[in-house]
Amino acid sequence: MTGTADTAGQESRVTDFSDDEVIIGLEIHCQLDTLTKLFCGCSTDYRDDGPNTHVCPICLGLPGSLPRVNRKAIEYALRVAKALNCTIVEESEFARKNYFYPDLNKGFQITQYDRPLAVKGYLDIEGDDGEKRVRITRVHVEEDPGRLVHKGGADRAKYTLVDYNRAGIPLIEIVTEPDIRSPKEARKFLNKLRATLEYLGVFDSEKEGSLRVDANISIQPRGWFDREGKGKADRGRAEVKNISSYKGVEKALTFEVTRQKNALRRGQRLGTETRHFVETRGVTTSSRSKEMEQEYRYFPEPDLRPLRVCAWADEIVLPELPDARRARFLTQYGCSPIHARTLTGDLRVAEFYEQVAGIDPVLVATWVADTLLGELNYRDMSISRVSPDWFRELLFLVHKGNVTDKGGIEVLRSLLDQIRESGSCETPGACVGRLGLRVLERTAETGSEDDPVVNAAREVIAEQPQAVADFAAGKKEAFNFLVGQVMKKTRGRAKPADVNQVLSGILGKEG
Amino acid sequence: MATLTFPQDDRYNAFITMLDKAETGPGKLSGIGIAIKDNISTRGIQTTCASRILEGYLPPYDAHVVKLVKKAGAGIVGKTNMDEFGMGTTTENSAFGPTKNPADTSRVPGGSSGGSAAAVASGMVRMALGTDTGGSIRCPAAFCGIVGHKPTYGRVSRYGLVAYANSLEQIGPMARTVSDISLLMEVLTGYDPSDSTSVNCPYAHIPDPDIRGLKIGVPEEYFGEGVDPRVASVVWDGISLLERKGADIITCRMPSMAYALAAYYVTCTSEASSNLARFDGVRYGPPADTRQTWHESFQERRRDGFGTEVKRRIMLGTFALSSGYYGKYYAKAQAARQQVRNDFLRLFREVDVIAGPTMPTVAFRIGEKTDPLSMYLSDILTVPANLAGIPAISVPCGTSEGLPVGLQIMGPHFRDERVIDVAYAFEQGVSR
Numbered sequence: 001m002t003g004t005a006d007t008a009g010q011e012s013r014v015t016d017f018s019d020d021e022v023i024i025g026l027e028i029h030c031q032l033d034t035l036t037k038l039f040c041g042c043s044t045d046y047r048d049d050g051p052n053t054h055v056c057p058i059c060l061g062l063p064g065s066l067p068r069v070n071r072k073a074i075e076y077a078l079r080v081a082k083a084l085n086c087t088i089v090e091e092s093e094f095a096r097k098n099y100f101y102p103d104l105n106k107g108f109q110i111t112q113y114d115r116p117l118a119v120k121g122y123l124d125i126e127g128d129d130g131e132k133r134v135r136i137t138r139v140h141v142e143e144d145p146g147r148l149v150h151k152g153g154a155d156r157a158k159y160t161l162v163d164y165n166r167a168g169i170p171l172i173e174i175v176t177e178p179d180i181r182s183p184k185e186a187r188k189f190l191n192k193l194r195a196t197l198e199y200l201g202v203f204d205s206e207k208e209g210s211l212r213v214d215a216n217i218s219i220q221p222r223g224w225f226d227r228e229g230k231g232k233a234d235r236g237r238a239e240v241k242n243i244s245s246y247k248g249v250e251k252a253l254t255f256e257v258t259r260q261k262n263a264l265r266r267g268q269r270l271g272t273e274t275r276h277f278v279e280t281r282g283v284t285t286s287s288r289s290k291e292m293e294q295e296y297r298y299f300p301e302p303d304l305r306p307l308r309v310c311a312w313a314d315e316i317v318l319p320e321l322p323d324a325r326r327a328r329f330l331t332q333y334g335c336s337p338i339h340a341r342t343l344t345g346d347l348r349v350a351e352f353y354e355q356v357a358g359i360d361p362v363l364v365a366t367w368v369a370d371t372l373l374g375e376l377n378y379r380d381m382s383i384s385r386v387s388p389d390w391f392r393e394l395l396f397l398v399h400k401g402n403v404t405d406k407g408g409i410e411v412l413r414s415l416l417d418q419i420r421e422s423g424s425c426e427t428p429g430a431c432v433g434r435l436g437l438r439v440l441e442r443t444a445e446t447g448s449e450d451d452p453v454v455n456a457a458r459e460v461i462a463e464q465p466q467a468v469a470d471f472a473a474g475k476k477e478a479f480n481f482l483v484g485q486v487m488k489k490t491r492g493r494a495k496p497a498d499v500n501q502v503l504s505g506i507l508g509k510e511g
Numbered sequence: 512m513a514t515l516t517f518p519q520d521d522r523y524n525a526f527i528t529m530l531d532k533a534e535t536g537p538g539k540l541s542g543i544g545i546a547i548k549d550n551i552s553t554r555g556i557q558t559t560c561a562s563r564i565l566e567g568y569l570p571p572y573d574a575h576v577v578k579l580v581k582k583a584g585a586g587i588v589g590k591t592n593m594d595e596f597g598m599g600t601t602t603e604n605s606a607f608g609p610t611k612n613p614a615d616t617s618r619v620p621g622g623s624s625g626g627s628a629a630a631v632a633s634g635m636v637r638m639a640l641g642t643d644t645g646g647s648i649r650c651p652a653a654f655c656g657i658v659g660h661k662p663t664y665g666r667v668s669r670y671g672l673v674a675y676a677n678s679l680e681q682i683g684p685m686a687r688t689v690s691d692i693s694l695l696m697e698v699l700t701g702y703d704p705s706d707s708t709s710v711n712c713p714y715a716h717i718p719d720p721d722i723r724g725l726k727i728g729v730p731e732e733y734f735g736e737g738v739d740p741r742v743a744s745v746v747w748d749g750i751s752l753l754e755r756k757g758a759d760i761i762t763c764r765m766p767s768m769a770y771a772l773a774a775y776y777v778t779c780t781s782e783a784s785s786n787l788a789r790f791d792g793v794r795y796g797p798p799a800d801t802r803q804t805w806h807e808s809f810q811e812r813r814r815d816g817f818g819t820e821v822k823r824r825i826m827l828g829t830f831a832l833s834s835g836y837y838g839k840y841y842a843k844a845q846a847a848r849q850q851v852r853n854d855f856l857r858l859f860r861e862v863d864v865i866a867g868p869t870m871p872t873v874a875f876r877i878g879e880k881t882d883p884l885s886m887y888l889s890d891i892l893t894v895p896a897n898l899a900g901i902p903a904i905s906v907p908c909g910t911s912e913g914l915p916v917g918l919q920i921m922g923p924h925f926r927d928e929r930v931i932d933v934a935y936a937f938e939q940g941v942s943r
Contacts, residue, residue, distance in 0.1 A: 057572050061789050063565070063673040064552040064574060068707050098785050098832070102805055107788020159801045162793065297832035299841055302677035302782055304707050 013267035021222045022257055023237075024186050025178035026249075027214040029171050030197060031144065032076045033204045037168035038143045039067030039110065046165035047208060051149070059168035061106035066303050069094075073141060073170035076202040077117055078313045080172055081139045083196050083321060086121030088313045092140075094301040099294055102162050103146040111142035111173075113298040117307065124323065125192045126341070127185050134189055135177040144169040166209075172202075178216060183253035186215065190246050191345060195322045198347040206382055213243040217256045219264065236270030240284050243277045252277040255284055325350055333361035342369040348383045349373065355388040360399050367395055371409060375416055385419055394428035406492035407437035440494045453486070453494050457502045460485045471507060479503070515544050515586040518635065523611045523620070525629040526589040528557050533586025539698055541584035546630045546639035549590040550597055551682065552671035553577055556587070560673050561605035562595045564790045564816030574671020575703045576640060576682050583698040588636060591626030595818045596787065597644050597675040599623050600889050601875060602651070604820045609877055614656055614915055618874040621654030623647040627685050628655040638691050640699075642672060644680040645775050646869075646893025649905035652685055653869035653917025656907045658934065659685045660692050663925050664900030665710035668703030674786040676779035677708075679897040689906065689935040693718050696927060716928040718935035723757030725933065726862040732768040733867030733892055741911040746868040749908035749918040752940045753866070753933065761862055767854040768895065770847035775894040776887060777831050777844035783821075784828030790816065823883060851898045859923040864933050868892055869905040869917030892919065902927040906934040908941070 014020070037044055040058035057065040081088055095113035121136035146164040150157035174193070180186050190213070197203035204210060218237030238256055243249050256275075263270055275284040320328070322344050329340040329350075343353045343365060357364045372391070376383055394415075398408040411431045418425035425431075432438055440452045460482055461468055467485075470478035486499045515533040527549045535542050547553060550560040552570035554577075559565045577587070594604040602610040602625025610625040612618040613633040620629045624641030628651030631639050641648040643661035652659025661683045672682055684695035693716060702711035729750060734743050754760050792799045792812030799808045817825070831840035858865060871889060880886045896903035901924055908918035918937060922930040 057570075060794070062552075062570065062572075063558070063560070063568070063789070063795075064550075064570070064671040065572075066670050066706050068705055096785050098788060100788065100791060100806075100809060102791075102793050105789060105794065107791060108785050160805070295833055297785070297829065297834075297837075299781060299785070299832055299837070302708075303674075 014261075014264040017219070017261060017264075019222050020219050021224075022182055023178045023216075023218050023220055023224070024180035024183070024253060025216040026174075026176045026180065026186060026189065027216075028174045028176075028190070028193065029212045030174070030203050031207065031210040032073050032141075032170040032172055032202050033207075033210075034070060034072045034076060034170055036070055036072075038070050038073050038141070038170035039168055042168065044169055049165065051161070051163035051165060054165040055167070059105075060164055061167075067110060067301075069304060069307075070170065074117075074307065074309055075312060075316070076170070076200075077139065077141045077172050078309060079200045079202055079316055079318065080174070080197060081118030081121065082313060082316055083200055083318055084118075084121040084123055084136045084139060084174070086118035086136060086139055088118050088310050089115060090310055091115070091306045091308050092117045093306045094304045095298045096301050097142075098297040101145070102160060103148050103164075103167070105146060105164055105167055109143060109145060110301055110304070112140035115306075116140035117309075123189065123192060123196065125185070125189050127188065128182050132179075132185075134179045137175040137177055138173075139175075140173050142171050142173060143167070144171050183250045183257060186253055187246060187250040190249055192322065194246070195345050195347060199319060199321050199325075201319070206384070209244060211244065211246070213249050215240045215243065215249060215253055215256075217253055217260070218270070219257065219260050235264065236272055238270070238273045238275050238284070240275050240277050241287070244279065248277060248279050251282050252284055255282060259284070329353075329365075333357055333365065335361065335365045339365040339369040342373065346383070352383055352386070352388055352391075356392045356395060359392065359395050363399060364395055367398070367408075371412065375409075375412060379416055379420055381416065381420060386416075390415065390425065390428055397428060397432060401495065402439055403432055403437055404439055404492055404495060406487075407432070407435075407439070410435060410437060410492070436491070437493055440490055440498070451502075453490065453498050453502050454506070456486050456489045456494065457499070457506055460489060461506060468507070479507075482507075513542060515542070515588065517544060517588045521635075523613055523616070523629040523633055524608055525591055525610050525626040525633065525635065527559055527561060527592050527605075527607050527626070529589040530556070530587065533588045535586035536581075536584040538582060538584030539694060540580060540638075543585045543638065544588040544636050545580055545585040546589055546591045546627055546636045547577065547580075547587055548593055548624050548627050548639070548641050550593060550642060550673040550675070551577060551590075551640060552673065553587065553590065556590060558590065558673065559606070560596045561593045561607055562790075562817065562821070563606045564812070565673075565795055566606070568795050570671075572671065574682075575668035575705065576699050577671065579698050579701075580640070580695075585698075589630075591624070591630055591639060593626055594623035594647075595821050596673070596783070597623040597642060597647055597680070598783070598820050598824050600646070600650055600886055601877075601880060602626060602629075603877065603880075604818055606818060611877070612655055612874050614654075615874065615913070617876055618914065619654065619877050619879075621651035621870070621874060623651075624659070624685065625651045625655075628652055628657055628659070631655070631657050631685050631687060638684060638686040638695055640682055640695075641685045642680055642682050643893075643897065644676050644779060645890050645897050647680075648683045648685060649869045649893050649903060649917065649919060650890075652905040653907075653919075654874035654915060656910075656915030657685060657687050658689055658692050658904065658906050658938075659683065660696065660904040660927070660931065660934075661896060661902065662696065662700065662714075662927050663710075663712070663902045664897075665708050666712055666714070666902075666925065666927065667699045668701075668706040668709050670703055670705045670709075674782070676782040677786065678782060679775070679779055689718055689904075689931060689938045692904070693931050693935070696931070700927075710925070712925050714927060716931070719932050720936040720939045721757075722753065722933055722936045725758045725864070726761055727753055727758045727933070728761050728763045728858050728862030728865045729867060730763050730765040730768070730858075730865060732765045735768075737888060737891065738868060738871040739873070739911070742868055742870070742872055742916050745909045745911050745916040746866075746918055749937060750866055753937060756936055756940050758933075763858055763862065763865075765854050765858065765895070767847065767850040768891070771851050771895045771898060772887065772891050774844040774847035774851065775890070775898055776827070777840050778848065778898075780824045780828030781831045781841050781844075782828065784825045784832065787817070787821070787825055792816075820883065848898045851895050852900075855895070855899045855901055855921075855923075863922070864926075864930055865921040866933075867919055869919040873911050873914035873916060896921050900924060902930050904930045904934045906937055908937065
């Protein structure tokens with residue numbers, strides 16, 4: 001027992017954080033993408049339907065109804081456990097977590113407690129300092145509760161409505177060891193986990209509310225968490241609940257790092273605290289209410305038999321996972337390591353890439369990983385809205401030299417805008433024509449009066465006597481400037497090589 | 512299809528809901544009117560569990576057993592009174608008033624399936640469904656002088672039975688004769704995929720009264736402290752009758768009886784505290800007062816909606832499951848439960864069935880038992896069968912002070928046929 005923890009007033013201020021580290025552990029809840037709910041036959045496809053339309057006596061928890069386990073949900077969970085390198089427990093068990101809340105129709109949630117489905121796994125990620133292994137403590141299955149709806153917003157609604165469509169959706173809970181060392185690393189872990197779950201075909205990250213994260217975070221003297229560091233004072237920690245987006249996790253944790261550092265600088269003791277992430281404001285707020293300090297009175301669910309599913313796990317053959325696919329992209333397509341990582345980091349992107357790659361794997365890799373993803377991100381659109389067919393056509397035009405890279409980007413932007421606004425778009429060929437982006441074909445040999453590139457070059461030379469003079473005086477940059485001006489004049493339709501050739505031809509002659 | 516008209520004179524207050532007509536059809540139970548305990552869900556028929564908190568609740572579905580009896584041609588004539596949520600031994604803990612014992616209207620019918628027992632004993636119906644969590648079929652059967660059987664755990668689907676203590680309870684038949692019990696067992700048993708604890712073990716059996724050579728164990732503890740000597744003597748007479756019919760009587764011991772009652776009450780209250788959490792005013796009963804906060808509204812609803820005994824058991828169970836006490840109570844109770852199971856397994860290597868009294872006394876006077884603990888003690892002879900999940904039947908075996916006494920026969924798991932045979936042999940012996 002070290003003395004520092006006892007006397008809050010004497011806590012020393014922390015002024016230098018160079019010998020401290022951020023310690024983060026995550027608890028992730030993902031909806032498993034089964035067709036039916038965890039304990040009944042109701043459809044899980046509830047998002048577009050009215051409230052309380054996907055319900056039955058079982059998922060409403062009506063008196064006398066009994067749960068029966070959806071085999072598919074357990075198989076999905078086992079796939080996850082296996083992909084996360086976990087040990088499947090010989091016999092696991094459902095338990096009741098008892099608490100009162102209007103969205104909890106039975107007054108308890110069926111979950112797993114001291115005998116989870118799987119334990120002791122890991123997931124390798126690209127951490128802050130290179131490859132890194134994050135240990136998984138446990139993986140278990142549980143049911144989602146219903147949802148509270150406040151018409152007009154939580155602050156203004158006079159009453160609460162309850163929608164049980166979500167009640168009974170299968171969730172998987174994945175708990176990590178506190179192995180994550182920065183908010184950025186947390187985001188990277190989540191991205192890798194999401195990719196893994198999607199590769200397994202058990203999770204759809206595009207469904208609203210399909211992922212929820214609780215994060216434990218603290219700032220401790222370096223080594224505090226490791227064995228040799230034991231005995232150093234625990235500076236307290238926060239559990240941030242209710243984070244429901246990938247970006248939110250990094251934001252919430254970044255906010256917490258700043259908040260905790262400020263508190264430690266002032267010499268405050270942090271203690272252990274539950275905080276809520278307020279997504280709209282990007283901050284965490286303390287949840288001091290008594291209800292948060294729960295006594296869950298767990299006990300084994302008497303209506304379900306223990307799960308003995310090791311044999312099922314043995315039969316599961318895992319599909320190609322992100323790491324394997326990345327390695328394949330390097331060898332099969334000759335992608336750069338960065339492109340391979342980006343392209344395989346999302347199942348949809350990887351599949352999209354492979355559908356289009358045939359044209360020219362390296363060119364397509366650049367276009368998908370750098371250009372397309374950037375443009376989609378800017379528009380907050382998913383790649384699932386892009387058809388590989390028209391994208392293939394566009395890259396074909398670029399590959400053939402019918403459109404320049406720059407012109408291609410202009411077409412891409414126009415098509416994405418169209419999709420965003422109306423859901424569909426014209427063909428890339430039509431777009432090229434409409435925007436007049438077809439590459440200027442040299443109509444005659446250099447020197448001809450009719451050649452559009454030559455004409456443009458002549459006009460630029462006439463308009464920019466200073467640059468021409470600078471070039472003649474030996475300034476190399478002046479040439480690049482003139483090339484740029486020609487490109488501008490042709491609205492990017494001239495091939496850079498042609499412009500170079502034409503310009504140097506004319507200038508060489510005149511110089 | 513035939514329509515059964517049903518007399519409306521419910522002088523013993525056996526029913527919470529009576530239907531004046533019941534449709535019957537062809538099948539094993541063709542033309543028979545059957546009463547259903549009010550904790551078994553019936554589609555469109557109010558199912559209250561004798562609690563204010565569920566008043567007016569119309570289940571949108573039929574319990575599996577209700578489907579089965581309808582399919583077998585029986586007509587449902589009403590829903591019977593009970594102790595609220597099954598919590599009691601007298602049917603006095605009902606929001607709809609106590610049921611009276613047809614054998615003596617100043618006495619309780621036993622509980623918690625007291626309404627079903629009274630309806631059968633008075634001749635209002637030929638058979639009824641009860642539920643047995645710690646003796647709730649057998650106790651009222653014994654007190655009212657009818658036959659009641661608690662099947663092996665898993666043999667009858669619980670789907671639609673409003674849970675009190677899931678790991679202990681079974682739906683079972685109540686009737687005036689063992690043959691009717693057997694007939695109803697044929698209808699009720701079988702695998703139901705909607706109950707994960709259901710076992711595929713249908714009952715297809717005709718009772719056989721030949722018990723020659725059968726070994727009947729009689730544990731000393733079933734005649735121990737608290738058992739009324741007059742009741743004990745009636746039961747011993749019954750056991751002697753079985754001996755005369757060719758059975759071997761072997762006295763034995765069941766040391767785990769010392770822990771059975773405690774294990775039972777910790778387990779059932781723990782499970783009940785969780786099962787009854789869903790009654791919070793959000794989904795059942797009149798609309799909540801939206802001017803109140805959620806916590807206020809839900810506290811008020813539970814305070815007003817549950818009876819005293821139910822609240823007592825919810826509190827006991829909540830305490831037993833609390834962190835820091837779980838190991839002391841719930842976990843210990845499960846260990847004790849395992850000992851009870853082991854005792855039975857050991858005994859059933861030596862004997863074929865076990866016999867003893869169903870209840871330590873005859874029916875109490877209405878209002879006599881005011882102390883909950885002494886009430887709990889009266890369950891001592893019935894709870895072991897629930898803790899172990901074994902089949903147990905109570906068959907009338909005479910009277911003491913003019914009141915019915917029940918003989919209890921318990922058998923190994925899935926040997927309901929055997930205990931029914933012994934009960935049948937006894938019934939035949941008495942009537943001859």
